[in-house]
Amino acid sequence: MSTATLYGLCSAVLVGLGLFGLIVHPQPLRKILAFNLIGGGVFLLFGVVACRGAGMGFGGDPVPHALVITGLVVAFAATALAVALLLRLFEQTGQATLRSDR
């Protein structure tokens, strides 16, 4: 098994783990955290694709690398917005829950 395949399988497990956390954790902050875990796995998959496309003296295909850099920044912006919404919910209601019956 090549190094790229090894990291590819790692990214597959990370996506599954993150998805599990997203479903089973009741606290919104844990869901945000789990979603970022999925993101890490997806970006890693891009990295594996880039690594396999190495050539012309580059260590990897630069196009997926650029996409991941853009993706990381956007993922951070989305996380910051989600956290701000959650903190506002907490400030307004005194709780941080997604349950609608209270």
Next chain:
Amino acid sequence: MAFDTGLVLLVLGVAVWTIVARDTFAAVVGFVAYGLLLALVWVRLAAPDVALTEAAIGSGVTGVLLLGASTRLRRTETSGAGEKPGITLRLAAGMLCALVSAGVAAIVLKFPEPAPTLAPHTAANIAATGLGNPVTAVLMAYRAIDTLLETVVLLLALVGIWSLAPDRVWGGFPGARHHADPEGVLTFIAQLLVPMGILVGIHIFWIGSVAPGGEFQGATILAAMWILAMMAGLVDAPSVSRRWLRLLLVAGPTVFLAIGLAGFAMAGAFLAYPAPYAKLLIVTIEVPVTLSIAATLALLVAGPAERAPQR
């Protein structure tokens, strides 16, 4: 290979920790470690530009944001205990996620040979941009529109966060005013680290045209230095209604868009650069974009206004 196997096991171990840890704060600490380990993985995958971004944004700034939020929400941790899903749902979720993982793994094992790549196209045209770093060339020339839209997305996220401020503090100062002990270790570290960090940030930005680095990585380091200075109480966060702040935030996207539109006249297409001036134009875009991104990232962490503006 042994190193890679060990690294994968560590990444997976830390990932499991962030999911199963009881305490949210501990889970976030696990996430920061996860980001740093992923940065190592990126180095192993020959992607130093991404490694820098992952360490700075994916682990560093996201970590600060989530650590702050978990401290504020600590009180609510116990109340969520009654909402834990039952064993049936957990089992079903586990099976679904195993299936998703197996699907992704199957794709990884069935990747086409030879691998599709755009590296030859990048290599063929990189001379025209005057840049030495292929990733920067993709970000600033071939896929410049992605980068332009990304700077706009960052601004939109900030507008979204600012609009969460209650009426009584509208246009005020984000977060609490931090007061650290002036003789304390945090103040000392901030005084020592901020000037050096600013230099490192500018260096990483500048070197990005020929070596690993670039505007996002440099901007994140600059943002981190501003956040550190605010946390140590050396400076206060600016009131979000300040004119200079608004100008700083939109300067990057505005210059980017203006040069992009000028591309119609100069080279016949949106975001096209005439070859002799390509590098000059790219740097002209990158300087304000770096400053705008740095300010936006720091203010995204600072959050919505919480203190009324002084009148």
